Amino acid sequence: MKVLVATEKPFAAVAVDGMRKVIEEAGLEFELLEKYKSADELKAAAANAEAIIIRSDIINADILEAAPKLKIVVRAGAGYDNVDLETSKAQGVVVQNTPGQNxxxxxxxxxxxxxxxxxxxxxxxxxxxxxxxxxxxxxxxxxxxxxxxxxxxxxxxxxxxxxxxxxxxxxxxxxxxxxxxxxxxxxxxxxxxxxxxxxxxxxxxxxxxxxxxxxxxxxxxxxxxxxxxxxxxxxxxxxxxxxxxxxxxxxxxxxxxxxxxxxxxxxTPKKMGAQTAEANINAGIAAARQVVAYLKNGENRFQVNK
Incomplete structure (x- = not known):
């Protein structure tokens, strides 16, 4: 199963390394899409993904419909209004956030x-x-x-x-x-x-x-x-x-x-509340662990689209 980390605004390198370790040690495939320039790039990468981890990236109906294998989206952070909750629920895709990490x-x-x-x-x-x-x-x-x-x-x-x-x-x-x-x-x-x-x-x-x-x-x-x-x-x-x-x-x-x-x-010139090394690492690794817990054991404690 493939886990896509898709971030127009990248995680810190140490966070990416930690996420990769969590995901690959669970026997899952890790794929990274950073600094993409268009929704088409995200759609193409999402096409074969069972899980997607994002930051402030937009997961709308077009992205969801282009990802038929998708089971879970985790927003690394507290807010989740950048994800289409209605469409994800209708398609059986679990959406989670990582409260408290930032x-x-x-x-x-x-x-x-x-x-x-x-x-x-x-x-x-x-x-x-x-x-x-x-x-x-x-x-x-x-x-x-x-x-x-x-x-x-x-x-x-x-x-x-x-x-x-x-x-x-x-x-x-x-x-x-x-x-x-x-x-x-x-x-x-x-x-x-x-x-x-x-x-x-x-x-x-x-x-x-x-x-x-x-x-x-x-x-x-x-x-x-x-x-x-x-x-x-x-x-x-x-x-x-x-x-x-x-x-x-x-x-x-x-x-x-x-x-x-x-x-x-x-x-601020861009949203900077979570722009610290500590928050970046905490949220990213928490998101990776939540993906693994859901795909392996069905854990949905942080689901926001029930």
Missing amino acids: SNAVAELVFGMAVMAARNSYNGTSGTELRGKRLGLQAYGQVGRNVARIAQGFNMSVSAFDPYCPDEVMTNDGVKPLHSVDDLYSGNDIVSVHIPATPETRKSIGYFTITNMPLGGVLINTARKEVIDEDGLAKALRERPDIKYLADVKPDNADALKAEFGDRVFF
């Missing part, structure tokens, strides 16, 4: 952005400190929990809104549970977004949400650009010159926002 890397990036915002992008003017500030987390999954852990080291007060997480999980971590988006945004100096892009969350953070923040509010988004209403964001920044927006997911209107708002906005 979470510390993303959480540390959140704090890199928080410090940048507090110090006015290091432009020489007087900034503020994070100690004593209120941090709100929109979702309390693996990334949110790591952000909370780091925030407590800064002596920040931390609260979170996540209707899918029991209150006691948060309180056990020293985090105050909140029960509405309004409370999250109105009661925190910094809000860090960790929600997935779903039909319910797309464009859910907009003008009214953002302008509900207190004076000097900072919004940090290391999740998905689709959860932001970009027109509403621009309007909020225009009417509230005290608010800042920093993101690891470059918005479609990034150039216009940067031109109008300068240092009040910041975007």
Whole structure:
């Protein structure tokens, strides 16, 4: 059985070596497709694959239909909106992610952005400190929990809104549970977004949400650009010159926002939350192990398209 590792944005070489070792020691065939330039290249490579491991690569209906032997797709990372879940389920293809493997890397990036915002992008003017500030987390999954852990080291007060997480999980971590988006945004100096892009969350953070923040509010988004209403964001920044927006997911209107708002906005040139050597290795090897566990034993603990 062939396992295809298909990454337009390659894994680190040490991660590839580790994945190859896991897969070949299980008696499976390893194939690597890196830096491909078109979907046709991916389709051709996928034609005889029983398993595909990807990063941010798109697995849509065309790719799935071109891979009749495919049994499993593993996204090395937490988000999986780059995979067509409906078509994969209809074709009997299991889709998994690797939750938690990139979470510390993303959480540390959140704090890199928080410090940048507090110090006015290091432009020489007087900034503020994070100690004593209120941090709100929109979702309390693996990334949110790591952000909370780091925030407590800064002596920040931390609260979170996540209707899918029991209150006691948060309180056990020293985090105050909140029960509405309004409370999250109105009661925190910094809000860090960790929600997935779903039909319910797309464009859910907009003008009214953002302008509900207190004076000097900072919004940090290391999740998905689709959860932001970009027109509403621009309007909020225009009417509230005290608010800042920093993101690891470059918005479609990034150039216009940067031109109008300068240092009040910041975007990484590409999605960099998981761009550390440690996260790269952890996620890749976890994906390889999950492929082996499914193909050999039918283990589907991390399946996201049940």
